[in-house]
Each structure stands twice: as C-alpha cells, then as structure tokens.
Amino acid sequence: MPTHEPDLENLQRTADHWATWQRDLPVTRGVYNDWGDHPTVFQAVMRHAFGRADIDFFSFLKERYPRCSQGHALSLCCGDGAFEEQLLQSGVFGQITGLELSPQRIAHGKSRMSQGNDDEISRLQFLQQDVNLGRYGEQCFDVVFAKAALHHIEQLEQAMDGIRRCLRPGGLLITIDFFGPSRFQWTEAQLDACNWFWTHRVPTHLHRGHDGRAVGAITRPTVDAMIEMDPSEAVRSGELHSMLRDQFDVLDDFALGGTVVHLLLSGGRVNHFDASNPLHNAVLEEAVTFEQQLISSGALNSDFRFVVAKPRARE
Numbered sequence: 001m002p003t004h005e006p007d008l009e010n011l012q013r014t015a016d017h018w019a020t021w022q023r024d025l026p027v028t029r030g031v032y033n034d035w036g037d038h039p040t041v042f043q044a045v046m047r048h049a050f051g052r053a054d055i056d057f058f059s060f061l062k063e064r065y066p067r068c069s070q071g072h073a074l075s076l077c078c079g080d081g082a083f084e085e086q087l088l089q090s091g092v093f094g095q096i097t098g099l100e101l102s103p104q105r106i107a108h109g110k111s112r113m114s115q116g117n118d119d120e121i122s123r124l125q126f127l128q129q130d131v132n133l134g135r136y137g138e139q140c141f142d143v144v145f146a147k148a149a150l151h152h153i154e155q156l157e158q159a160m161d162g163i164r165r166c167l168r169p170g171g172l173l174i175t176i177d178f179f180g181p182s183r184f185q186w187t188e189a190q191l192d193a194c195n196w197f198w199t200h201r202v203p204t205h206l207h208r209g210h211d212g213r214a215v216g217a218i219t220r221p222t223v224d225a226m227i228e229m230d231p232s233e234a235v236r237s238g239e240l241h242s243m244l245r246d247q248f249d250v251l252d253d254f255a256l257g258g259t260v261v262h263l264l265l266s267g268g269r270v271n272h273f274d275a276s277n278p279l280h281n282a283v284l285e286e287a288v289t290f291e292q293q294l295i296s297s298g299a300l301n302s303d304f305r306f307v308v309a310k311p312r313a314r315e
C-alpha cells in the first residue's frame, strides 16, 4: 500500500475552516446549521428509514448490536466529541477514542468535558491526527465509527486499509455519512427536483428569510469554490458507497435521503421553517416524503446513508 504525502497547505486550510466553525458555534447556536438539525426533518427521516417513529440511531444500535456497549470504538473526524458523549451516555459504546485534525475542536471538547462527570472523561479520549494516514493501530478497536467523517477523507484506500487493520476479529464499521456527488456536483435530476419543490410546493412567504431577502434558485457550486471553502469537503464522497460494498460485508444499509431536502434547506433556508408552526412542518414532511418516493422509485440516489459493515475476508 503506497503512502501518500499529505498536502500540508490543504490540511491547514481544512483545520482553519473547522477551527473557525467551532469558534462561531456560540453565535450560530439557536439557529439550525444543517437540514438534519431541524427536529421535524430529523423525525421524518428516522420514521422513513426505520419504519417506526420510536427509533433513532442510538436505540437501533443498542437493540441490534448490544455487544458494542462493552466495546472500544475509534471515532474518525470526531470534531469536539459532542456526539461521542451522547453515544457513551446512551450506552451504545463502552469507550471511545476520537480522532480529529483540528486542535481547537479537540480543546473545545476537552473543556466541555472537564465540566462534566469523571466517568465520561475517562471513557472519551482525543487523538489529534490526519485521518488520511490510516494509522489507527493494529487489532485494537471493536468498532470504527464515522459520522459525517468518511466524506472528508481523500486517501480513501489508505483509510479503508487502516480501518480493516485496526479492527479486532468480528469488529464493525458503523457510519452515518454523506455518500452524494463528490465536491457537491449535484446531478441535473436532483437540482430539478429541488427547484421544482421550492417553486411549486414551498409557500412564497417561506421563500424569504428573517432579513426579508428572497432566496433564489438552488445551484451547483464550482469545484474551485468548494476547495476554497474546505479542501476536505465531499472530496471523494461519490466513490464511498461502491468502495464500502466492494471491501466490506454490509449488514445494514439505510437510505436517509437528503438528496432533495439537504439542498432545499441549504444556504440558511432551514431557518425559514419554525418547528412550532404546523404549516411549516407540513411542508417539511411533504418534502421528505417527496424525496423518499424519488429514491424508492430509483429516480434519485440517497445522498446520506447509515451503514453497518464488517471487513470482507481477503482471499
């Protein structure tokens, strides 16, 4: 397996982007950052994915993979570890080592945890490292967990090899991630569906944000603009699903959608929708159903997926 030299300039740009994101979080808190933050959307997606209203990622993993509750997980691109803390509190995993590029995100996580209880402090550790290196150790984890993580990896071959090597026999890869077009190069069908729904199904008063400005058509960013913003963003996301299926035995694979709704609510649009307003919620429910129908019929792929897999034995 060749070792690729890291592009230090891009790596620094990525780290700076996420340090700024972390720094601005107190300012942006109270508004939704992303489509999945909206409670109406989240619940509708869970209902469609699991076919039940009373289930989410935590309860699903605890029910179906109870052995993980005693296990040690490596969490790739863990950010400030907030989700990892929830995984520990819910008893999904016994211990987590979080791997993250941004020292500021790690510092923020450690400072938040120092105000919590000692039990969690001892069960969540951070490691500052470039995930592309694939240096995760040898047979030392029961699970590799990756939430919004795999789509930030450029050296996927190295990382996949690292995942395989660091898992103990019987170990699992559990991922909740973006598998859509690399560098957000949205398909024509996807853009057509989004813009049709925005124009014809979203009432015009919801086209305006709190500042009164109307939002225009949903468009495809340029690759240069994507790299400028964050060189790691969706760097090879379009290759992920087939790569996983080639190298792993997939035990569970849920289509979470996002192909329409993620774009529909991007650029701050998610904050046009008040979660306490039944009319706003009805529009969001309809959008999730619309998207799921397009995915079920094969007209669109699911950009977001929840996958549990184990490395396929090599011949």
Ligand SMILES: C[S@@+](CC[C@H](N)C(=O)[O-])C[C@H]1O[C@@H](n2cnc3c(N)ncnc32)[C@H](O)[C@@H]1O
Pocket: 014, 015, 018, 076, 077, 078, 079, 080, 083, 099, 100, 101, 102, 105, 129, 130, 131, 132, 147, 148, 149, 152, 232
């Ligand atoms: C979308 S955030 C996800 C964070 C967290 N997993 C979550 O779901 O909230 C992506 C994270 O990946 C980190 N990241 C990007 N490139 C990385 C790299 N090469 N090595 C390690 N972490 C990286 C970023 O700093 C950022 O914290």
